[in-house]
Amino acid sequence: MEVARKKQYVEEEVIEKAMYLFWRKGYEITSMQMLEKEMGINKFSIYASFENKDGVFLESIKCYKRKIMEITGDLKVSSGGVLAIKQFFFDFIEFSKESTLRKGCLITNAANELNEDTNPKIIVELSEFTNNIRSLFAGKLRQEENINHIEIDEKADYLVISMFGLASASRVFNDKQLHNYIKNIFKSM
Amino acid sequence: MEVARKKQYVEEEVIEKAMYLFWRKGYEITSMQMLEKEMGINKFSIYASFENKDGVFLESIKCYKRKIMEITGDLKVSSGGVLAIKQFFFDFIEFSKESTLRKGCLITNAANELNEDTNPKIIVELSEFTNNIRSLFAGKLRQEENINHIEIDEKADYLVISMFGLASASRVFNDKQLHNYIKNIFKSM
DNA sequence: TTCTATTCTAAACAATCGTTTAGTTACTGA
DNA sequence: TCAGTAACTAAACGATTGTTTAGAATAGAA
Numbered sequence: 001m002e003v004a005r006k007k008q009y010v011e012e013e014v015i016e017k018a019m020y021l022f023w024r025k026g027y028e029i030t031s032m033q034m035l036e037k038e039m040g041i042n043k044f045s046i047y048a049s050f051e052n053k054d055g056v057f058l059e060s061i062k063c064y065k066r067k068i069m070e071i072t073g074d075l076k077v078s079s080g081g082v083l084a085i086k087q088f089f090f091d092f093i094e095f096s097k098e099s100t101l102r103k104g105c106l107i108t109n110a111a112n113e114l115n116e117d118t119n120p121k122i123i124v125e126l127s128e129f130t131n132n133i134r135s136l137f138a139g140k141l142r143q144e145e146n147i148n149h150i151e152i153d154e155k156a157d158y159l160v161i162s163m164f165g166l167a168s169a170s171r172v173f174n175d176k177q178l179h180n181y182i183k184n185i186f187k188s189m
Numbered sequence: 190m191e192v193a194r195k196k197q198y199v200e201e202e203v204i205e206k207a208m209y210l211f212w213r214k215g216y217e218i219t220s221m222q223m224l225e226k227e228m229g230i231n232k233f234s235i236y237a238s239f240e241n242k243d244g245v246f247l248e249s250i251k252c253y254k255r256k257i258m259e260i261t262g263d264l265k266v267s268s269g270g271v272l273a274i275k276q277f278f279f280d281f282i283e284f285s286k287e288s289t290l291r292k293g294c295l296i297t298n299a300a301n302e303l304n305e306d307t308n309p310k311i312i313v314e315l316s317e318f319t320n321n322i323r324s325l326f327a328g329k330l331r332q333e334e335n336i337n338h339i340e341i342d343e344k345a346d347y348l349v350i351s352m353f354g355l356a357s358a359s360r361v362f363n364d365k366q367l368h369n370y371i372k373n374i375f376k377s378m
Numbered sequence: 379t380t381c382t383a384t385t386c387t388a389a390a391c392a393a394t395c396g397t398t399t400a401g402t403t404a405c406t407g408a
Numbered sequence: 409t410c411a412g413t414a415a416c417t418a419a420a421c422g423a424t425t426g427t428t429t430a431g432a433a434t435a436g437a438a
Contacts, residue, residue, distance in 0.1 A: 024304065024305075025304050026217070026302055026304065028215070028217040028218060028302075029217060029304060101305060104301065108301070108357065109301055111357075111360060111361045112215075112293065112297070112298055112301035112302070112357055112360060113215060113217075113301070113302070114360060114361075115213065115214055115215065115218060116290060126361070127361075130361070154369050154373075155373075157362075157366050157369055157370070158369060158370055158373040161354065161355075161358045161362055161366060161367075161370045162354065162370075164354065164357060164358045164361070164362075165350065165351065165353065165354015165355065165357055165358055166350075166354065168297065168300075168301055168353060168354055168357035168358075169350045169353045169354055169357075171300060171301060171303060172300045172303075172315070172316070172319070172353070173346075173350055173353075177346050177350060178350075180343050180346055180347060181346070181347055181350045181351075184343075184344075184347040184377055187376075187377035188373055188376035188377040
């Protein structure tokens with residue numbers, strides 16, 4: 001492929017802007033027109049770089065995953081067991097904050113928009129995300145001394161669903177309620 | 190107002206059909222064209238009875254509330270304290286079942302679709318629903334003997350958010366995971 | 379039966395949806 | 409310097425969005 005005119009944008013940069021738009025508005029409401037304005041590039045360029053709307057969304061999910069991994073980065077190396085997970089929960093709801101309105105979690109929001117016509121590629125991306133979080137939690141739980149190994153999978157599942165619920169609830173409930181919720185999640189752990 | 194030609198449909202009946210469509214598809218995806226087909230009446234009749242799309246959705250939410258009240262009806266009269274709430278959680282996820290696909294909760298789904306342009310009337314309807322559930326749970330908790338009265342509000346809040354999370358999670362996780370989740374919710378109660 | 383009020387059908391409305399394309403601009407290798 | 413190629417702008421595509429409207433059908437009152 002020969003070199004001609006250079007791209008006037010960096011794909012990693014414009015997809016981050018798209019990601020935040022999808023996050024705030026949701027998949028359905030977000031239109032190509034809005035993406036055009038938010039990403040600061042022409043529709044032609046969007047289609048050239050990402051194929052179509054679903055392509056932009058898929059890359060947005062991957063971008064979101066990278067952001068989450070920045071938070072969970074500490075989680076992987078540090079010790080702390082269950083308490084480290086609890087701290088991640090607090091970090092996670094702070095991460096979803098935007099002025100007064102909460103955006104929840106891009107993944108959770110997308111999961112709640114699912115229907116029988118949803119692009120299978122998107123479904124795969126979503127379930128991969130929950131699998132990653134699950135094994136991350138399971139790894140942390142194994143640091144605990146007094147834990148039955150059979151219980152680890154169950155507890156990890158419980159924590160993943162709790163986090164899913166927390167993300168969803170964070171769109172409607174206030175800080176005090178959410179902190180109280182986290183406190184209760186870990187009461188039985 | 191004089192009587193002329195009679196309505197060929199019952200509003201309570203067609204709104205129930207609309208409610209199930211919104212529940213399955215979500216607010217944004219559901220179009221007037223789809224509503225026309227599902228409700229079995231012409232667009233003109235829909236607008237005559239419910240003003241506009243938001244009007245149909247608002248009535249659908251009220252219809253959904255009535256359905257939920259049928260489940261919680263037992264909850265109000267019977268005793269059983271926390272255990273009664275737990276049973277309601279199980280009933281609730283069964284209620285959201287539809288063949289293999291789960292529809293979650295109409296209210297929760299709508300809450301997850303919220304953005305800064307959402308019709309305020311819809312937001313009011315949603316928060317009223319959570320308030321009703323909260324006071325229902327608080328009433329049940331007061332049946333428990335060994336409970337601090339200051340704790341009741343906190344625990345009721347915790348249960349409401351857990352139910353919200355359960356509804357949201359039920360769209361992605363399987364029966365076994367959800368039952369495990371419910372078990373863990375009540376472990377600390 | 380005739381008049382009038384209401385509900386029906388069906389077509390049309392402007393606006394927007396996701397996507398494509400024609401034509402211009404900008405860069406590079408020869 | 410200039411031909412070749414990729415990226416740009418901007419307009420257009422058909423389909424569908426929520427909403428409205430013109431005209432036919434139907435009912436009860438006079």
